[in-house]
Amino acid sequence: MNSTLIDSLFIFMLACFIGFEVIRHVSPLLHTPLMSLTNALDAIAVVGAIVMVGERKSEFATVLGVIAIVAATSNVVGGFFITDRMLKMFKSSRPTK
Amino acid sequence: MNEFAGSQHVIEFIYLVASALFILSLKWMSSPATARHGIWAGEIGMVLAIAGTLLHHGIVDYKWIAVGLVLGSGIGIPLGMVQMTAVPQRTALSHAFGALCVTLVGTAEFYLRTPNVPKFMMSVLSMEVILGGLTFTGSLMAAGKLQEILPQRPITYKGQNLVNFLLFGVAVASAVYLVVHPEAKQLFSLIVGVSLLFGVLLVIPIGGADMPTVISLLNGYAGLSAAAMGFVLQNKLLIIAGALDGSSGLILSVIMSKAMNRSFTNVLFGAFGQVQAAAAGAEEARPVHSATAEEAAAILSAANKVVIVPGYGMAVAQAQHKVRELYDILTKKGVDVRFAIHPVAGRMPGHMNVLLAEADIPYDRLIEMDEINGDFPQTDVALVIGANDVTNPAARSDSTSPIFGMPILDVDKAHTVMVIKRGMSPGFAGIDNPLYYLPNTLMLFGDAKQFVGAIVRELSGGH
Numbered sequence: 198m199n200s201t202l203i204d205s206l207f208i209f210m211l212a213c214f215i216g217f218e219v220i221r222h223v224s225p226l227l228h229t230p231l232m233s234l235t236n237a238l239d240a241i242a243v244v245g246a247i248v249m250v251g252e253r254k255s256e257f258a259t260v261l262g263v264i265a266i267v268a269a270t271s272n273v274v275g276g277f278f279i280t281d282r283m284l285k286m287f288k289s290s291r292p293t294k
Numbered sequence: 295m296n297e298f299a300g301s302q303h304v305i306e307f308i309y310l311v312a313s314a315l316f317i318l319s320l321k322w323m324s325s326p327a328t329a330r331h332g333i334w335a336g337e338i339g340m341v342l343a344i345a346g347t348l349l350h351h352g353i354v355d356y357k358w359i360a361v362g363l364v365l366g367s368g369i370g371i372p373l374g375m376v377q378m379t380a381v382p383q384r385t386a387l388s389h390a391f392g393a394l395c396v397t398l399v400g401t402a403e404f405y406l407r408t409p410n411v412p413k414f415m416m417s418v419l420s421m422e423v424i425l426g427g428l429t430f431t432g433s434l435m436a437a438g439k440l441q442e443i444l445p446q447r448p449i450t451y452k453g454q455n456l457v458n459f460l461l462f463g464v465a466v467a468s469a470v471y472l473v474v475h476p477e478a479k480q481l482f483s484l485i486v487g488v489s490l491l492f493g494v495l496l497v498i499p500i501g502g503a504d505m506p507t508v509i510s511l512l513n514g515y516a517g518l519s520a521a522a523m524g525f526v527l528q529n530k531l532l533i534i535a536g537a538l539d540g541s542s543g544l545i546l547s548v549i550m551s552k553a554m555n556r557s558f559t560n561v562l563f564g565a566f567g568q569v570q571a572a573a574a575g576a577e578e579a580r581p582v583h584s585a586t587a588e589e590a591a592a593i594l595s596a597a598n599k600v601v602i603v604p605g606y607g608m609a610v611a612q613a614q615h616k617v618r619e620l621y622d623i624l625t626k627k628g629v630d631v632r633f634a635i636h637p638v639a640g641r642m643p644g645h646m647n648v649l650l651a652e653a654d655i656p657y658d659r660l661i662e663m664d665e666i667n668g669d670f671p672q673t674d675v676a677l678v679i680g681a682n683d684v685t686n687p688a689a690r691s692d693s694t695s696p697i698f699g700m701p702i703l704d705v706d707k708a709h710t711v712m713v714i715k716r717g718m719s720p721g722f723a724g725i726d727n728p729l730y731y732l733p734n735t736l737m738l739f740g741d742a743k744q745f746v747g748a749i750v751r752e753l754s755g756g757h
Binding site for chain 1: 312316317319320321323324325326327329330332333336337339340343344347348350352353354355356358359361362363365366367369370371372373374375376378381384385388389391392394395396398399401402403405406414509510513516517520521523524525527528529530531532533534535536537538539540541542543545546549635637642643644645647648651652654656657658659660662
């Protein structure tokens with residue numbers, strides 16, 4: 198195990214703690230949009246696929262990579278889109294300040 | 295690994311900014327007032343990250359990247375426009391897509407690097423494809439069940455848990471062998487295949503009522519597999535996004551499993567959803583009181599405090615807009631109307647909130663279970679629309695009931711309970727609900743949408 202991997206483990210651990218703390222404070226009211234938002238953010242995996250396709254190391258990797266880009270991009274676009282539509286619907290009965 | 299080229303520093307810096315934006319994005323989701331800022335932060339982070347990645351020095355060909363991005367956007371737009379009632383299956387489908395991306399990239403990475411894969415790398419790579427593979431097929435099965443392409447009833451057979459356990463064991467054992475003997479590369483396809491099969495078998499025994507837990511769990515798995523992919527590619531942004539998504543999914547599964555009175559380990563090992571073949575024997579005809587829309591309208595207009603309890607049945611009947619009309623007309627008459635939301639009402643976390651918000655019901659009228667339960671004794675009418683097990687008082691009192699111990703909405707403590715229901719058939723879990731036989735309960739038999747519509751007509755005609 199080299200130091201980059203150790204660094205990565207540290208980052209992972211810290212990000213998990215941040216995730217737990219931040220998500221714990223999300224109102225249950227918004228659990229559905231929360232899920233579609235994290236899904237869109239998770240689709241950042243598309244960057245891995247982009248590099249793989251762009252480097253053109255093998256035909257096999259390129260084919261799998263293009264499918265991966267399609268799948269992840271549909272999550273990015275669809276995920277943000279539907280989250281926004283949902284959040285637009287949440288209105289308070291009190292006048293907005 | 296390539297040495298850092300000049301552009302690589304720029305990319306790393308962009309990823310740093312994107313990571314911060316992603317965290318802010320989730321932080322702003324904590325309240326409806328700031329949640330839309332959260333989306334913008336997420337979108338800006340995403341665009342920056344993708345644009346930054348395109349600067350990567352190793353990229354020699356942009357043609358196929360462009361094709362993928364355009365095709366993906368083309369599929370994403372209709373997926374973002376689905377009806378709100380279809381949100382659970384859309385969510386399951388997007389978990390499948392996310393996991394598919396991770397699994398494909400992991401597979402390609404393996405074949406590019408084999409047989410020179412360091413041990414740690416091989417371990418996370420196996421984790422990536424095992425979690426990714428089972429999430430892909432598992433989520434597809436969940437989406438199929440929610441869309442009712444597949445039977446919603448649990449599909450069970452003898453020794454199911456043993457088969458699942460063995461399959462998972464095979465995947466893990468092959469992964470361990472491959473870590474120790476990196477030259478045995480044919481094992482990799484076995485790992486992927488077994489994980490895909492495992493995902494299918496994991497979800498088929500799960501019934502519709504357990505979907506909130508399953509979807510949350512699959513969400514968590516999708517996040518963890520993405521984080522594993524971040525380790526493989528040494529991409530910190532991916533590790534962070536995956537960790538955030540993973541912790542979000544796991545927190546939601548814990549909340550859901552608590553709301554169903556199941557232990558977290560029970561959920562983790564997928565032993566949930568084993569609906570006990572309920573003792574549907576005692577079918578003696580107990581008397582119930584039923585009422586017409588006219589009578590229901592009279593009781594509602596005489597009430598001061600009304601609590602409406604929505605459930606999956608409301609979503610199926612698409613009754614949320616009629617419910618809004620009822621809310622409007624009662625509020626105009628000076629009745630205090632609130633909604634009691636059980637955490638597992640519906641098919642995914644927060645499902646009822648989204649449907650009611652879609653029908654323009656103000657979100658401050660949607661009250662969580664713990665907050666509203668104390669108010670039921672002072673409530674004149676509790677109107678249950680399409681909810682069943684979450685209102686079953688047997689969960690409090692009858693230790694032989696399969697749902698004993700599950701936190702419920704104490705609707706039976708209201709002065710009058712009205713239940714809109716198609717007929718006397720038991721709920722999804724096949725458990726009889728003693729609520730229906732209480733002296734203060736009135737059964738309103740009919741389709742939720744039509745019945746609420748009839749009450750609304752009575753209320754508006756009567757004035």
